[in-house]
Amino acid sequence: MIPMTRETIVKNWLGSVPLALSIFAATQVSYAADPTAGLEITSCKVFSERDDKLVQDCASVARKSCPGPGTCELPIGMNLTEGKDIDANPETWELVKVEFSCKGIAHLNGPHYQNDHATMTLACQK
Amino acid sequence: MHGIRAIKRRCLTGAITLALAAFSAPASLLAVESGADINAADYPSLTDKELGHVRRMVDLSRQLPGDWSGMSDDLWSVAERTQQFQLAYMAMALALVQHQYTPAYRELYKESMYQLIQKLTNPDIWESWLNSSRAGTAFADPDGADVQRGWVDPIRKYNIMLKGYLLQAGAMYEMLHRDGAFTKADGFTFRYQPFTWGNGPVTFRYSLSDVAEIVYKEFVDGNYEGVMCEPNRMFPACNQLPILGLLTHDQIFDTGYAADVMPKFARNWVEKQYTNPVTKWNVRHIYVKQGIREEPGTPVLDGWAGSWMHAWNPELAESIYAGQKEIYLDKFLNGEYASHAPQPGYANGNRTLVSLGFSQFAFMAAEVGDTETRAALLDYAERNFGPVWKDGAYYYPRSDDYAPDAEGNSHGVDTWSGNVLLALARLDKGGGFLKLYREPWGEAELNAPQVCDIDDITTSVTQAWYDEEKDALIVTLKPGPVAARRVKFSVQALDKDKSWSVLKDGHLLAQSGGKASAQGEVEWASDGGAQISTDLDQPHTFIIAARK
Numbered sequence: 001m002i003p004m005t006r007e008t009i010v011k012n013w014l015g016s017v018p019l020a021l022s023i024f025a026a027t028q029v030s031y032a033a034d035p036t037a038g039l040e041i042t043s044c045k046v047f048s049e050r051d052d053k054l055v056q057d058c059a060s061v062a063r064k065s066c067p068g069p070g071t072c073e074l075p076i077g078m079n080l081t082e083g084k085d086i087d088a089n090p091e092t093w094e095l096v097k098v099e100f101s102c103k104g105i106a107h108l109n110g111p112h113y114q115n116d117h118a119t120m121t122l123a124c125q126k
Numbered sequence: 127m128h129g130i131r132a133i134k135r136r137c138l139t140g141a142i143t144l145a146l147a148a149f150s151a152p153a154s155l156l157a158v159e160s161g162a163d164i165n166a167a168d169y170p171s172l173t174d175k176e177l178g179h180v181r182r183m184v185d186l187s188r189q190l191p192g193d194w195s196g197m198s199d200d201l202w203s204v205a206e207r208t209q210q211f212q213l214a215y216m217a218m219a220l221a222l223v224q225h226q227y228t229p230a231y232r233e234l235y236k237e238s239m240y241q242l243i244q245k246l247t248n249p250d251i252w253e254s255w256l257n258s259s260r261a262g263t264a265f266a267d268p269d270g271a272d273v274q275r276g277w278v279d280p281i282r283k284y285n286i287m288l289k290g291y292l293l294q295a296g297a298m299y300e301m302l303h304r305d306g307a308f309t310k311a312d313g314f315t316f317r318y319q320p321f322t323w324g325n326g327p328v329t330f331r332y333s334l335s336d337v338a339e340i341v342y343k344e345f346v347d348g349n350y351e352g353v354m355c356e357p358n359r360m361f362p363a364c365n366q367l368p369i370l371g372l373l374t375h376d377q378i379f380d381t382g383y384a385a386d387v388m389p390k391f392a393r394n395w396v397e398k399q400y401t402n403p404v405t406k407w408n409v410r411h412i413y414v415k416q417g418i419r420e421e422p423g424t425p426v427l428d429g430w431a432g433s434w435m436h437a438w439n440p441e442l443a444e445s446i447y448a449g450q451k452e453i454y455l456d457k458f459l460n461g462e463y464a465s466h467a468p469q470p471g472y473a474n475g476n477r478t479l480v481s482l483g484f485s486q487f488a489f490m491a492a493e494v495g496d497t498e499t500r501a502a503l504l505d506y507a508e509r510n511f512g513p514v515w516k517d518g519a520y521y522y523p524r525s526d527d528y529a530p531d532a533e534g535n536s537h538g539v540d541t542w543s544g545n546v547l548l549a550l551a552r553l554d555k556g557g558g559f560l561k562l563y564r565e566p567w568g569e570a571e572l573n574a575p576q577v578c579d580i581d582d583i584t585t586s587v588t589q590a591w592y593d594e595e596k597d598a599l600i601v602t603l604k605p606g607p608v609a610a611r612r613v614k615f616s617v618q619a620l621d622k623d624k625s626w627s628v629l630k631d632g633h634l635l636a637q638s639g640g641k642a643s644a645q646g647e648v649e650w651a652s653d654g655g656a657q658i659s660t661d662l663d664q665p666h667t668f669i670i671a672a673r674k
Contacts, residue, residue, distance in 0.1 A: 049275075073329065076328075093277075108326065109325065109326035109327070109328075110325055110326060111325060112278070112325060112326070112328050113277055113278075113279070113282075115279060115282065115330070117279065117281070117282070117330050117331055117332055117336065118279065118328055118329065118330050118331075119328065119329045119331070120326065120327070120328050121319075121326070121327035121328065121329065123327075
């Protein structure tokens with residue numbers, strides 16, 4: 001082990017500050033929603049975990065729930081599939097994946113399990 | 127008028143006018159005054175230690191979100207640790223005190239119960255479910271291939287060790303306070319919001335009745351054999367509390383869930399021998415798919431099951447307790463049990479279980495009414511577990527000193543035991559929870575006279591009881607933990623069409639209807655409420671009684 005002088009320790013510590021600040025800043029960004037960023041849902045899919053050929057497009061329903069441009073909590077239950085279980089098997093769960101854009105930059109939320117008690121938060125970052 | 131505004135804010139809703147009149151009661155009136163024949167010692171009250179336990183739980187309920195000071199442990203082998211159990215048990219301990227010691231003083235218990243239940247929806251508590259839901263080959267499913275995808279939602283399926291406790295505590299809160307805090311659609315809200323991993327933010331919202339419906343359905347779908355904790359593992363111990371939650375839900379909403387579950391689950395308990403008739407141990411858990419029973423039992427799970435089972439099936443619980451007492455009691459008191467404490471780092475165990483076994487058993491002994499055993503265990507705890515007083519709170523702080531001393535006594539204490547399990551053993555004088563579940567509050571109890579607007583920093587309420595037969599409210603206040611020369615409290619829900627007397631330590635202080643104390647210690651409101659001011663350099667007992 002190389003013995004560290006006080007100078008080295010200070011230098012190393014200072015060197016780590018920008019990294020720490022950037023992580024902190026990134027954390028802040030994620031929770032600072034920008035209502036003017038023009039959130040727009042570009043894709044919404046409900047698909048079966050058991051059989052990936054079983055897919056239902058839910059974009060139009062999702063857009064009605066989240067017309068933009070600001071942050072939105074999108075219900076991701078059976079509302080997305082007109083109340084239907086798309087693989088008709090209550091033992092298996094379906095997944096929901098939503099793509100959206102903010103000022104043209106693509107974002108993704110999901111997949112999460114389709115769930116009448118769940119909402120997905122869609123937000124653009126500042 | 128500051129005091130009257132306080133009454134309006136926290137106690138009364140109607141218009142209030144002050145009615146002060148100079149009146150000093152002649153001593154000759156005392157002999158015939160209503161309430162003078164009431165002896166406060168005839169009513170339940172909290173001892174200093176019992177009150178200290180309550181204060182400990184109140185203090186913990188008030189910690190900031192994410193602050194688990196005094197509640198942490200090293201039970202690394204259990205994914206959820208013990209904090210969620212501590213929270214739920216503390217909420218239930220406060221419910222017990224509310225129901226059986228101070229039913230006419232609610233604001234402190236209501237606020238603290240609410241905060242404790244809210245903390246159960248904190249990510250620190252429930253996010254571990256994502257790991258537990260993934261099962262795995264070693265301890266969840268011996269026939270499995272690998273860990274599974276798992277799911278985030280802590281309520282949707284299994285996880286009875288969280289949602290059963292949410293149901294029990296949330297339903298009990300609603301039974302005692304009826305403010306709909308947990309019955310609304312988002313009563314239990316779980317926000318999954320990590321920035322460093324995962325598939326994006328998602329929120330789960332459930333009402334109390336949603337949880338009850340899901341728990342009931344899982345009992346039915348599982349042939350009333352029990353709801354699973356993790357995938358493929360059913361712990362009989364953890365299935366007691368959801369049954370009690372369903373019972374309270376039935377009492378409030380007339381749903382009939384527990385009425386269906388209780389006899390069928392009890393029958394399964396006997397037929398499937400969840401208590402081994404030979405060894406008297408309960409099975410630890412069952413691998414559902416394989417039908418494999420994990421034995422031998424442990425005092426942790428045996429006490430856990432028996433204490434709560436007694437509240438819904440005392441006959442079965444007491445029959446099981448008798449055999450388990452034979453197994454455990456002497457070993458706790460002579461140190462033999464502690465001598466088997468796992469060493470630090472032991473792969474599949476934890477020293478914490480030594481303390482938990484002792485205190486779970488103590489709680490069970492208390493609930494089944496074995497007063498001798500309860501006293502012996504509490505005495506042992508007093509001698510060996512290093513209880514402390516801190517700012518009016520009384521508890522057994524965590525100690526990792528588990529190795530038995532020369533006399534064979536272990537001094538190790540885990541936080542679940544020190545904060546609440548031993549408190550429950552002291553507060554439950556026998557059948558306390560059985561009574562709580564058999565005598566739910568209805569309109570009469572909810573609308574009975576009560577005291578409020580009490581500064582709990584300066585004032586300890588050790589007794590608050592409304593005697594319906596005598597139409598009298600009996601209240602005892604003790605000073606502290608912070609000293610105050612004078613304190614105030616309000617009385618609400620007195621029938622305004624009646625005339626009331628206020629006695630302090632047996633002496634008439636004031637009467638409603640235009641008569642008040644010369645010192646203005648009692649202010650009457652037009653809707654029947656009152657505000658009472660008193661010195662508090664020593665305990666005082668007040669009796670507010672309807673005049674005949």
